[in-house]
Amino acid sequence: xxxxxxxxxxxxxxxxxxxxxxxxxxxxxxxxxxxxxxxxxxxxxxxxxxxxxxxxxxxxxxxxxxxxxxxxxxxxxxxxxxxxxxxxxxxxx
Numbered sequence: 258x259x260x261x262x263x264x265x266x267x268x269x270x271x272x273x274x275x276x277x278x279x280x281x282x283x284x285x286x287x288x289x290x291x292x293x294x295x296x297x298x299x300x301x302x303x304x305x306x307x308x309x310x311x312x313x314x315x316x317x318x319x320x321x322x323x324x325x326x327x328x329x330x331x332x333x334x335x336x337x338x339x340x341x342x343x344x345x346x347x348x349x350x
Contacts, residue, residue, distance in 0.1 A: 278320060
């Protein structure tokens with residue numbers, strides 16, 4: 258089965274993320290053995306994108322949450338931990 262997003266075929270998980278965000282993942286995460294000049298250019302491009310799209314971080318978080326919910330919903334199964342009763346408070350009461 259083939260999956261298309263906006264006319265583009267998504268082959269891998271990275272493709273889904275890139276198509277959902279509209280930017281390559283490497284722009285935000287960098288690449289191995291990146292030169293200082295390449296890093297500076299990448300960070301400049303990222304700053305420009307964030308300046309032009311102030312809602313981008315919220316969009317990225319939403320996409321990440323949707324991917325987690327779709328592929329690893331157990332990560333959202335949060336159980337509150339019982340609080341330990343402070344022995345000092347109990348003794349003073």
